[in-house]
Amino acid sequence: xxxxxxxxxxxxxxxxxxxxxxxxxxxxxxxxxxxxxxxxxxxxxxxxxxxxxxxxxxxxxxxxxxxxxxxxxxxxxxxxxxxxxxxxxxxxxxxxxxxxxxxxxxxxxxxxxxxxxxxxxxxxxxxxxxxxxxxxxxxxxxxxxxxxxxxxxxxxxxxxxxxxxxxxxxxxxxxxxxx
Numbered sequence: 547x548x549x550x551x552x553x554x555x556x557x558x559x560x561x562x563x564x565x566x567x568x569x570x571x572x573x574x575x576x577x578x579x580x581x582x583x584x585x586x587x588x589x590x591x592x593x594x595x596x597x598x599x600x601x602x603x604x605x606x607x608x609x610x611x612x613x614x615x616x617x618x619x620x621x622x623x624x625x626x627x628x629x630x631x632x633x634x635x636x637x638x639x640x641x642x643x644x645x646x647x648x649x650x651x652x653x654x655x656x657x658x659x660x661x662x663x664x665x666x667x668x669x670x671x672x673x674x675x676x677x678x679x680x681x682x683x684x685x686x687x688x689x690x691x692x693x694x695x696x697x698x699x700x701x702x703x704x705x706x707x708x709x710x711x712x713x714x715x716x717x718x719x720x721x722x723x724x725x
Contacts, residue, residue, distance in 0.1 A: 555617035555725075556655035557718040558626065561663070563593060563609040569637060569649040570610050576633055577612060577651070581626075585615040586717060588710040595700035604645040609701065613714045617721055618655070620662070624679035626653035627664035654684070656714045658722075661685040661692070661702075671697045687715065 558581065562573045570590065578584055590608035599607060630651035637649045654663035660683050665672065672680040684702050685692045692708040701707065 553620055554657070554722060556620045556657045557714055557721075558614045558616075558618045559654050559656055559661075559714060560612045560614075560630065561609055561652040561654070562612065562649065563599075563603075563607045564649045565604040565606045565608070565645070566643060566648055567608070569641065569643070570608065572637055572641075573633070573649050573651055574610075574612055576637075577614075577630075580629065580633075581614050581616075583615045584612045586613040586710070586713055587611070588707075591701070591704070591706065593701060599647075599650065602645065602647045603650065604648075607650075611707075611710055611714075613656070613717065617718070617725075620655055620657070623653070623655065623662070623664050623681060624675045624677045627666070627679045628677060629653075631666075656711060656718055658715065658719060659687050661711060669697070671695070685711070 560577060562570055564570050574584060588611040590610045593607045593609055630653050634647065634649050634651055638647060641648055652663055654661060663682050663684050665680050665682055666678055668680055672682045674680050683695065684698055685694060692711055694703045
């Protein structure tokens with residue numbers, strides 16, 4: 547029988563995307579008010595791999611990643627997703643932009659071994675957590691590099707995304723060592 551232990555803290559991240567730069571800025575500011583300072587922020591990346599969200603969000607979306615300074619418990623992932631869903635709704639109501647969903651906020655976390663995203667959609671490779679929220683291991687870290695799974699979204703396979711995730715992983719490792 548294995549010993550039950552508490553998992554090590556993780557680095558909370560958000561993948562935010564929108565076709566409106568002001569919406570990304572609103573999301574970052576709002577997230578910082580509720581979750582504390584953003585320690586690492588990527589440049590916005592133009593999404594070119596899919597048109598899946600175009601009808602709902604408008605064409606020409608950019609994705610930006612935020613990594614928060616304070617390490618968290620991975621067990622809180624469902625709470626983060628439910629909160630971020632409410633923030634998306636609030637933003638849509640406040641801004642009255644000409645699209646149904648002007649901002650998409652996908653929270654997740656980075657551990658030393660993986661990048662996990664929260665989702666409300668069930669698939670064969672996702673694990674139900676609670677409160678209508680599932681988790682997906684989107685990337686794993688192996689042989690000093692991020693590796694995709696067969697289900698990993700094409701944009702998450704981009705080298706520039708991996709460069710940002712490397713920075714996040716290094717920040718996490720330094721934070722864990724100094725704790």
